[in-house]
Amino acid sequence: MDLAALLTSAGMNITVCVVLFSLYSVLRKQPSNVNVYFGRRLASRRSKSHQVCLERFVPSPTWVMKAWETTQEELLTIGGLDAVAFSRMVVFSIQVFSVAAVICIVLVLPVNYYGQDRIHKNIPFESLEVFTIENVKAGSRCGNNTQEYKSITNLRLTHITASPPNPSHFTIVVRGIPWSPEQSYCDTVKNFFSFYHSTTYLSHQIVYKSGAVQKLKDDAEYMCKMLSTSCASVQPTCKRSFGQCYFCGGSANSFKIISNEIDSMHGRTGYSDLHLTSRKKECAAAFVFFKSRYAALTVAQNLQTANPMLWVTDLAPEPPDVYWSNLCIPYRQLWLRKISIFAASITFVLVFLIPVTFAQGLTQLEKLEKMFPFLAGTLQKKFVIQLVTGYLPSVILVLFLYAVPPMMMLFATVEGCISRSGRKKSACTKVLYFTIWNVFFVNVFAGSVISQLAVFSSISELPAQLAKAVPVQATFFTTYVLSSGWASLAFEIMQLFPLFCNLFQRFILGYKEDTMNGNLTFPYHTEVPRILLFGFLGFTCSILAPLILPFLLFYFALAYLVYRNQILNVYIRKYDSGGQFWPIAHNTTVVSLLFAQVIALGVFGLKRSTVASGFTIPLLISTILFHQYCRQRFLPVFKNNATQVLPLFLPLYSVVSHFTL
């Protein structure tokens, strides 16, 4: 590893980061940027101060102090369980890698430094060291991870029990209501549940879908409102989220919930006529309310009929979490959609190599001149050449990479998730696979798709190949941590896009009012994969290139502060998945550990140190056993709610009134 080049790169990145963070600490104090950097606080209380003082223009680390001092309870209150789980992922990485860093720096680095041809020298001593590291890492990681899993599980249980009574707790979503020519969906639902669940059934609401004309009209109205500045305070939650939020009022949306059951208790005849006319607009989906949480849970888990594709029941997401347009997808399409999206995701991940190869091809000037002959003239100047070959490929790559999370989010939408948090979780998994494949494997086994598949087809040689290929790319991964990791944090805290939008609106369009309020939710689907990717890199590279660890540790420490600050100040919490991202993190760290052990096996194989190889295999087995234990002990809590922790009270109509705004 070229230490000088690495230090230069580190120095440049540190400079950029220091500049950006200083800039941030100044910009955040400007009143005009308050809606960019304090969106969440704005959303909760709207107070501003416009005093001009010197302090506003001096960089200061106060935000670091605030982020540091925030306790977990405060974070839980402000950001929800997902934010706490995310913050714990970062803390967990810091713990594991600080132990690994100390050992690696003290033991391995001197050997690496003084013995360049280390493959043939000091074999038993170094093997032992590497094995120690591996062992310590596995031990600390497993112990730590069980603790973490346990504490997140407990937080989740507290989240389930202690959260204030919410209509969604007593509600289930029913999809695949069978069509009958005699009666409307509404009557079908009523008959079914009042027959089979007569003691606990309370009421229900069919989901309605407006026609195309209504939708166009609504959309026009919505656009109109969005363009007029005055609407900012009226529609605070309907603007910058990925899809539209269909829950904040009936008139401006294409989906409406019409309370029928409760209202029909008061005047049945009035709604009967309405039902006849709106028959065609009913979706085969409904929300059904029950008298107790336990009853809702029970009905949601049971199979209702002999045909498992009819009367499909699930626990309802919280009202702001519902993704309305997916509710109307016929249930029998869903399995087909899931398979198609699965195939599409794999294709996307594999086909993404084409732009990567294209971008890498741009670094060669001759190819470029062939492809774009009209550039031949401009490509004579040296500065232009440097710009084109040096920056253009990375720009193209970064642009392509920016397209990935929205693409995966689109995939998750088409898949048919009925909740926003479920959609984010699905997108998170997809982005995770994408990044680990495209950053780690494609770089390690650089080449075309076919040659990579060929590499993977010889499974028995994988450890040795990994052990050979990873050190070659270690420098790249270290610079990746520096550039992509540190820089991404700096850009994250600067919030460049909202900042420019704000400046554009203020100085070009001349708005006086804040039109951009805090309605960004935390982008877990991009940030969770990022943290996990760096963890993966840390685990796999630490044995063969321990120099990556200090950079990684600094990244995690910075990430801890930055993300806490962002959760406290910028992002709002509209919905909460209840820590559903933790199992993803757990599985990824187990896979990372397994990969690290496989690489260790390869290293020992290359060094022909059979004893150490022999000891690595029990380590592999114990990691798998540990993973299985966690699956048995903790995972069911993330999938089902336990009877024992559910409060057994029954708040009656207060629940329903929430839904019938």
Next chain:
Amino acid sequence: MDLAALLTSAGMNITVCVVLFSLYSVLRKQPSNVNVYFGRRLASRRSKSHQVCLERFVPSPTWVMKAWETTQEELLTIGGLDAVAFSRMVVFSIQVFSVAAVICIVLVLPVNYYGQDRIHKNIPFESLEVFTIENVKAGSRCGNNTQEYKSITNLRLTHITASPPNPSHFTIVVRGIPWSPEQSYCDTVKNFFSFYHSTTYLSHQIVYKSGAVQKLKDDAEYMCKMLSTSCASVQPTCKRSFGQCYFCGGSANSFKIISNEIDSMHGRTGYSDLHLTSRKKECAAAFVFFKSRYAALTVAQNLQTANPMLWVTDLAPEPPDVYWSNLCIPYRQLWLRKISIFAASITFVLVFLIPVTFAQGLTQLEKLEKMFPFLAGTLQKKFVIQLVTGYLPSVILVLFLYAVPPMMMLFATVEGCISRSGRKKSACTKVLYFTIWNVFFVNVFAGSVISQLAVFSSISELPAQLAKAVPVQATFFTTYVLSSGWASLAFEIMQLFPLFCNLFQRFILGYKEDTMNGNLTFPYHTEVPRILLFGFLGFTCSILAPLILPFLLFYFALAYLVYRNQILNVYIRKYDSGGQFWPIAHNTTVVSLLFAQVIALGVFGLKRSTVASGFTIPLLISTILFHQYCRQRFLPVFKNNATQVLPLFLPLYSVVSHFTL
């Protein structure tokens, strides 16, 4: 394919089969064999006739008529849903392969016969034919299989609804009851369920385990009873089953259920003292009774506490189906047991190659002489040489193969299934993987374990390699169908082992009474894999060696008659899994079809017929889609009971009285 050798082999096998079947039709009429061939009928009614007439010694096909005439309803009454599902597997195979056989014989065989070098001749014409077959097979199979799955599902639903009220329907098994120093398990269970399920909880019974001394005493008593002939009528169901049946009375068994809750309603004080003394013998498992089937189902499906390894609830198996000794296994061991057994099964399947290679080595005389030098003298005679090299290897192989089902049954027992039917299903899956691997793949890619793994590591070349290797082994598979298939049916109907036991007891020990009564249950764990293996061979070989199909068809036709006869006359039904074997059969046929299509792909690849290859890929995709559809549409019914089909009545104490015999 050497047609003469094949016909010779067929002739020999036909002769053997004809002789054995004639022998059977005579032996079954002898009164002394009535307990061998009419075990089930004996178990239901005990009437015999000892008249000697000529008819008894004339072979006659009456049993064929009876087996043919039996309707599905009769089979359902006598053999249960499992027997019907098994019979449907055979019928389904007959349907599919009769269509395939007609096409193959009419179209492919003449081409194969007249064009020996067919790889280079008639390419487009033959490709088309093969493609047609593949298409027709996929079409008929998918259509048929959906129909079959639907009808089995309906039968299962009927089985759930229409079966007479059974205590097990209202009962759940609770394992992992937490230990508490203050109170006994009995009180813990009572407190838990009367608090969390107060409205539906009826009563419960702790499972007790006797100490070692008690068990020895019981076993001695049991042996004593077994040896005395007079006990035959007292203990009709406790003798020849694999484990002991611990349900038929308390005194002779090592496990007891002591009714506590119901009896303690009458006199609580009497049982309180007993509980104190028997504290150490309590297992952390209990049966809990509920007031309705729906309540039991609900509680069984819900997660009870925040720790998913405590209070684990499942629907209780029927009383004769419970595998008592596994109930006392601590639940937290189970995941470890399952993983260990999974690893052990894979090791067993792979290590089984060693005896196979050893047996194949015995065919070479020189090796044999080296290994056993003392045999050198006897190995000079020609007859001995023929015997040793010709028969010894197959005898050793057959002996090893006979060890497989008991071994897998042992694995399934150690795994910790709490029901006998579940154990049989688990063993069935293991035997299935074993046979398909060891009969198909080992023979196709003959060689050592390592070379086989190497073959599988190059995935992209698999179709071509299969297409090359399968025709080479086609003759072997055809003779395998003849010898293993037809002969196994002849031995199955002859019931050689019980017959010899019977003769031994009658003529050597001089017993007069029947000591062997019908207490054999149908060995689904050996017969289902056999039928499915032949289906797999049929699908994979039919394209390249269509001559296998008539033999296979004859096998299935014979199997249909033989197994029906055995279900009607020999095997009794102690327990019923409710058609749980059908999903296994479905999955295996889908995998077989996929393999056949992959082989077709390889054939087209070898012939460089890209258009046909192109058409095979949509066929593959549609097969996968069809499989997914079936998983969505039918499989959940086999895993859960639907609310709608459960009767909502509540028979009260009549239920409990069954358990407290």
